[in-house]
Amino acid sequence: MRALTLHLKILIVLLVTLGVGLTAYQIFVLGIPVTADETDDLWNIDAKIEFVASPREPVKVQMFVPPLNQEFVSLNESFISNNYGVSINRVDGNRRVTWSARRAEGRETLYYRLVLTKRYSGEQTKAEGPIFRDSIPLEGPEKIAAEALLSPIRQHSADVETFISEAIKRVNNPNDDNVKLLLGGDASTENKARVIEIILSIAHVPMQRVHTIQLSDEAQTPELWLRSFNGERWLYFNPETGEQGLPEDRLVWWIGDEPLLTLEGGKSPEVTFTLSNSEMNAIRLAKLTDENTEASFLEYSLYGLPLSTQQTYQIMIVIPIGVLVILVLRNLIGIQTLGTFTPVLIALAFRETQLGFGIILFTLITALGLSLRSYLEHLKLQMLPRLSVVLTFVVVLIAVISLFSHKLGLERGLSVALFPMVILTMTIERLSITWEERGGNHAFKVGVGTIIAASLAHALMSIPELVYFVFTFPAVLLVLVGFMLAMGRYRGYRLTELFRFKAFLKD
């Protein structure tokens, strides 16, 4: 007995750990959303490329597109063009699309569309970058100005990070004569970046230009940022403000000094970005992401089933929860029900009929069936013929109710047909046996208990969040099994027994 108890305990612990572990893995590692209502921002980025093609000349358009190796996941990417060949290649951590055509004429428009989201960041690849560079050769006053700038920057900084932000701050000081000289009257971001690069190069600190797009609805052009590798990771700086760290909503479009677009065989190219934001149900998003990434964690979940089958399983997978309700009601509370699983089956029928209407129909049919059964009792029929008569009567009754409610314009009444007839017949039969054996009072109690249990089970089984949760994390069922196993050895009192044995406490 003790060995058995230990065995059971180990089994329960095993099942619960497995269930919780698998679910935790799904939630925390795979990042599957916990509720169906969880939505994610979805960004739709359109880059529109317009240019005038030169006649009788092959056209080649090259444009950088996001490398997408950071926290963003592309859900869909498309290159829309007419009569152009498209190829994508990766160069130095950048991705570049090339549209090419033998012949094009007049105004041409190409589109690049990217749908992305911030979810499911995969593993971060280990960053690598240069930590030393040669100085850019300077001459004359520029050299002096740069060196004059450098010494206070050195004094005010402790490491690469502070050095760079200090340099950016100095370059953005319009009153500094040295800066004025180096900028040469051009205060554009491009030019500032150039000056910053010069200053950094004297200190042998490498620097890269990073072109970013902000995920917001406003029309924009790529914003220039700077980045430098400090030996461990990339540090991002805003050349205008010295602000450190790339904001969450900034997407790196490309890195390096080259322009966004290069065009051969055409003129006046123009790129405009349009961004729009939409929200998407998290699990659909997860499915989309799944299709676009290698990690196919949803493939072996229930979402891998065909859609129609999924719907069936969404009903089936919550049945254990209904059973759990019955278990708790019977063994912990002590409510008496007809059979063990009849209430669950009735609860399933309630799904179709709706709760209130279902209870009315169930009560009506059972009551009529019971009165028929008690009438048949007088005829002294054998069991099988009697059951057959009751079943036939139930069918007729259901048909009549459907007909009447249809005539009365109550479409709901038609759903009565979904009440499993066999369940109804067996309910009537068992209820009447209970009636005879233990009296009408008891039969009534059992009947009401059954309806309460069925309603409760139905209520729980139709909570969409719960259905979603169990369907998405079926390992939860293992935890349920663990609980059920534990209940199998429960020896405590049932709630109703506390009242039943009250007589003991009276004197």
Next chain:
Amino acid sequence: MFGLIKTWKALSARGIMGINRRNADYVLKYNKRSLYPIVDDKIITKERAIEAGIHVPEMYGIIETEQEISKLHDIIKDHNDFVIKPAQGAGGDGILVIADRFEGRYKTVSGRIISHDEIEHQLSNILTGLYSLGGLRDRALIEYRVTPDPIFKSISYEGVPDIRIIVLMGYPVMAMLRLPTRQSNGKANLHQGAIGVGVDLATGITLRGTWLNNKITKHPDTTNAVDGVQLPNWDGFMKLAAGCYELCGLGYIGVDMVLDQDKGPLILELNARPGLNIQIANDTGLTLRTHQVEARLAELKAKGIQETPEERVKFSQELFGHVPAHD
């Protein structure tokens, strides 16, 4: 909520057994499922009892098929009174008690006159499983009609009072006298409204009773006190009950017995899932007593001794007798 926890603790302190504990610790542990037919089928119980030399109401005959119904005449020709029972009936359903004959017809205990055809119809109903659990085909049993000892006249209403003793591994644990009432229609089932009266295991003197989960001291129909009645032949009952363990092999049973005015204590049937109201009737929890028996069993097992029914009765009477008198 707090009150419920208090109730829980109080009940637990008094060793009151709940359904969950009864099922998990006793029924599931001591009663092998394969042995259930012995207690579920009254005919098998009776045959086993006769083999073991245990007193049961004499069996006049068995009817198994519709053809055999015509044998009824032969079976009952020597008897003026008899009982027809379904072998696997539950809750006293389908039992027909014939008290006498009346001009070629039969008279039931309640005085109703019925014809031979009606008896045959009743037999046919029994055979098709009208009264058996689950509606399976059943057999009909025709047996001796028990005449209750006159001692019960004052505290019983119609019907036959019976005595239930709960027996754990052959050790009587608790006893109760079940008295039919007007509400129970002469049946001795507590949930149908019969009274349960506790019985002191050592002396066979009745204690107070329970009726519909309440404590009572008087019979609601006769208004006579139910406590302080000495049951005759009490040791006989105890020995019968203790011997039932060897008879059926089930470790936790309720033994239902009657006291016939001519034949003394007889076993009526055995129950593999005896109810818990016996605790209210005795004002004592079952768990305390079963734990003592289990301790004794472990002790004996260590020594390798197996006690005889007489020894077991003696043990139980010494330990559980003399239930403290009520204040």
